[in-house]
Amino acid sequence: MKQSFLALFAALAATAAATAPVKADISGAGATFPYPIYAKWADTYKKETGVGLNYQSIGSGGGIKQIEANTVTFGASDKPLKGEELDKNGLVQFPTVMGGIVPVANLDGIKPGDLVLDGPTIAKIYLGEITAWNDPAIAKLNPGLKLPDDAIAVVFRSDGSGTTFVWTNYLSKVSADFKSKIGSNTSVQFPVGIGAKGNEGVANNVMQTKGAIGYVEYAYAKQNKLTYSKMINHDGKTVAPVISAFQAAAASADWAAAPGMGVILTDQAGAESWPITNPTFILIHKKPTDAAAVKEALKFFDWAYANGDKAAEELDYVPLPDSVVAMVKKAWAEIVDGENKPILSN
Template sequence: MLKRVAATLLTGSLALGAHVASAAESITGAGATFPYPVYSQWADTYQDKTGVGLNYQAIGSGGGIKQIVAKTVTFGASDAPLKPEELEQHGLMQWPMVMGGVVPVVHIDGISQGQLKLDGKTLADIYQGKITRWNDAAIAKLNPDLELPDAAITPVYRAEGSGTNFLFTHYLAQVSDDFANSIGEGKSVAWPAGVGAKANAGVANQVASTGGAIGYVEFAYAQQNDLNYVTMQNQAGDYVEPSIESFKAAAANADWKNAPGFYLVLTNQPGEKSWPITGASFILMHEQVQDAKAAKQALTFFDWAYQNGNAAAEKLDYVPMPKNVAAMVEDKWRQIEGPDGKKVWTQQ
């Protein structure tokens, strides 16, 4: 299965599931590429066990939100959570499915895995086009023991509306007032410099093929594509490497119980071991669904993933949702109704 996931990350394939399933046996969804590696693992195992496949279009969070609003899929997926007023406007509910980390990755000759250190402000200056060469004084100050090349920096960014974009820009806006004022945060922003690429897989491929490049991807894409990740300074002032341990440290601060509509962003969390660009990936569904059978089929898959998917998630360095949060989520599912007004989710 890991080889299959690696292949999909390199090719940008959008189909999930090991076998071909008929339309009646396939759950439809669209959105974030951030959770795609773990959804792929879950889908393969679930289809082997149940015969039900998952047709998930990994088109980015912006596209997933548009498709669920338009009711062309059973569920949408986004790493940029919708605010409670947005959920109400579209008749949607959302819940966190899994957590993970966005990591800066670089392609610099002579620099090994995790050797390069960056802080948030320097990273923000790179993406604002203020720092344009790898031996810039600001980078050299953070890396006194490295021989940095006099090479141009090529920032690589997400070209489409993306939750990974949201998490990355939300973090940079937190740590740099200049970035917040000049570029801001969102699923799509106007980048002043660099090269755009589509989806996490596209950014990973662009960085891998471009000398001097820097990009940002969900950690599984860095791992599966053998990319050189950066060590980042966190809010506590400590340098940490991306790992499930540092993602868990940041996720430990998540207060889902008191998050209206499960709206919670986990970037720049306190703690000496916390990875600074951590976030959750969310599922979006209508509270009043058109197809009750399809909605129940999707919820049954998500329930299975909560109960049985933790090991697969952790193997890919995602952080599973705690059992108490999964229980809170499934309680919310009881609000979902079919066209006849009957509850879609009635399992205890």
């Protein structure tokens, strides 16, 4: 009798487990730039709602490919897609946060913020024309700083990367030589250096290589205690990578004029502007095959806009202005179900 009761109880428990509603995790893939803040938001959101975020930090190029192939609910990219690309693939694009990309180095005796670099000098390093840390061009920017005679070990992103797009976009603006020889894209052919995958890979490579220089999103530099460089900006002022400098770069952005709000914030004018600032973007199908999954994703980002600013700032990201968030939510009306009704209002 006891065994029969236990068997019945087990069967009922199994049936209940099978029929109970299960909240599926949200799937996304793409840019490594925003991974720290997406992970932070996801942790808090799951505690509050029970819904998790399965985000693959694989680079912007991979995120674009996966959303185009419809293998994830959303893709993520630091390189904004152009209007014709969005239309061709039936995608809605919107920004989530902004941040800064910083040069990082591994130099004995030099602390974070001690080193000063400018765009033309970095361009020459990545062109292979400046090969030692005590080169006169670097020394001129750093009077009084004891520079080692170490060889410069260039590190770059090996994967398709929005961070590389923003980095090369900036260098192409400040160096005609860089623009003509390398140009700007998510993946380019640098004539020198070694590649590493993701912001994580570049950060780790720089940490492990004496004399290395690389480029990462500032949160990675801060979390890994990397020696980041100050920079000389468009107005000739020396600036540090801080939230106010990222905000200054975004102050004059015309979000409404760019398709999908795809502004690029490199080499912006302003005495306080950080020269390599950028938003990061989400890509979602206008008419997704799984409307329920997309609804959960939009609810997550809606929650993040309302509740995630403090966490973003703690990781040195810049929350979007309220006016831009309003534009984003208006754009969500284009994301519809099979009956052409906006998904989030269902």
